[in-house]
Amino acid sequence: MTPRGRRLSLSLAGPALGLTAWAALAPVSAPSRDAVFEIPKGTWARRMSGDPVEILPDQIRLTLGIRDTLVLRNRDDVPQTFGPTLMMPGQSFRLPFAQASSYQFACTAHASGQMTILVEPFPETPWARLRFRVRELFET
Amino acid sequence: MKTLLLAWALLAGATSTADAPTLVAGVFEPPRIAPDFTLPGSDSKELRLSSYRGKVVILGFGFSSCPDVCPVTLAVLADARRKLGADGSDLQVIYVTVDPRRDDAKRLREYLASFDPTFIGGTGEPEQLAAVRDSYGIFAKERDGGAGFSHSSYTYLIDREGNLRALMPFGHKSDDYVHDVRILLSQ
Numbered sequence: 001m002t003p004r005g006r007r008l009s010l011s012l013a014g015p016a017l018g019l020t021a022w023a024a025l026a027p028v029s030a031p032s033r034d035a036v037f038e039i040p041k042g043t044w045a046r047r048m049s050g051d052p053v054e055i056l057p058d059q060i061r062l063t064l065g066i067r068d069t070l071v072l073r074n075r076d077d078v079p080q081t082f083g084p085t086l087m088m089p090g091q092s093f094r095l096p097f098a099q100a101s102s103y104q105f106a107c108t109a110h111a112s113g114q115m116t117i118l119v120e121p122f123p124e125t126p127w128a129r130l131r132f133r134v135r136e137l138f139e140t
Numbered sequence: 141m142k143t144l145l146l147a148w149a150l151l152a153g154a155t156s157t158a159d160a161p162t163l164v165a166g167v168f169e170p171p172r173i174a175p176d177f178t179l180p181g182s183d184s185k186e187l188r189l190s191s192y193r194g195k196v197v198i199l200g201f202g203f204s205s206c207p208d209v210c211p212v213t214l215a216v217l218a219d220a221r222r223k224l225g226a227d228g229s230d231l232q233v234i235y236v237t238v239d240p241r242r243d244d245a246k247r248l249r250e251y252l253a254s255f256d257p258t259f260i261g262g263t264g265e266p267e268q269l270a271a272v273r274d275s276y277g278i279f280a281k282e283r284d285g286g287a288g289f290s291h292s293s294y295t296y297l298i299d300r301e302g303n304l305r306a307l308m309p310f311g312h313k314s315d316d317y318v319h320d321v322r323i324l325l326s327q
Contacts, residue, residue: 084294084307085166085294086275086276086277087277090170091169091172093166093167093169094169095167095307095309098164099311101311103309105292106279106290106291106292106293
């Protein structure tokens with residue numbers, strides 16, 4: 001490596017190390033603990049016209065203490081089976097999770113017939129915080 | 141004075157909302173009236189959901205030869221009712237079969253009585269039961285080769301006024317049911 005390349009590597013290594021240390025050590029929080037999924041108005045009409053509208057992924061990942069409440073809202077004008085349940089127009093469903101686990105729900109909206117909600121523990125350790133932040137970066 | 145009263149009323153409202161005990165189960169907002177149904181009951185009488193107004197109802201769907209989900213759910217519910225003590229008399233567990241071919245009234249009665257003799261089962265014609273499931277968004281499908289059923293594993297919580305208030309996912313302990321039933325009973 002040339003001296004110039006070495007200097008460049010060293011100058012980049014400092015901020016990278018600092019960023020990693022921050023990601024591992026800084027406390028993790030979120031502005032809201034709600035993971036919100038909404039059926040917008042007109043979804044039923046779109047489905048009837050052949051548009052396969054997908055709103056809920058077949059796997060939802062939540063983290064205790066950060067984003068651990070599933071909120072489903074039906075903004076459409078007709079009742080909709082949304083996730084595990086049937087929801088009336090204008091109705092919302094709020095399901096908090098308190099235990100880290102994998103929750104399976106029968107869901108006819110998915111080809112697999114199932115929806116999984118993966119609830120992970122609060123990231124207590126530096127390694128868990130780092131992993132959490134990296135995953136958030138790539139999933140959002 | 142009027143302004144002061146209004147401010148007090150607003151503050152009291154905000155405080156009561158903030159202090160309102162929250163359910164462990166998933167909550168519907170606004171709640172809707174639980175769809176009514178009439179089915180042949182496991183006690184050989186007519187089972188009409190709306191006749192249980194005044195009690196908190198836990199409504200579940202399953203089948204008596206279920207090897208895993210139903211026995212666990214029913215054992216948890218029986219434990220919850222026992223823990224509620226005298227308040228348990230204001231709780232009614234209703235379990236509607238998804239397997240009417242096997243679950244006639246007698247079989248359901250014997251099965252449910254092995255958990256708690258106060259539990260009531262509902263059976264009927266397949267179309268009747270399918271209509272009830274549809275009204276609650278319940279999924280049930282017979283597995284290939286008649287090897288039982290895949291079905292929604294949660295239970296619904298219905299308050300004294302017949303409102304469908306909440307959905308308790310499978311896997312919760314009896315203490316969670318006790319917690320939520322006590323809140324619903326107190327309202």
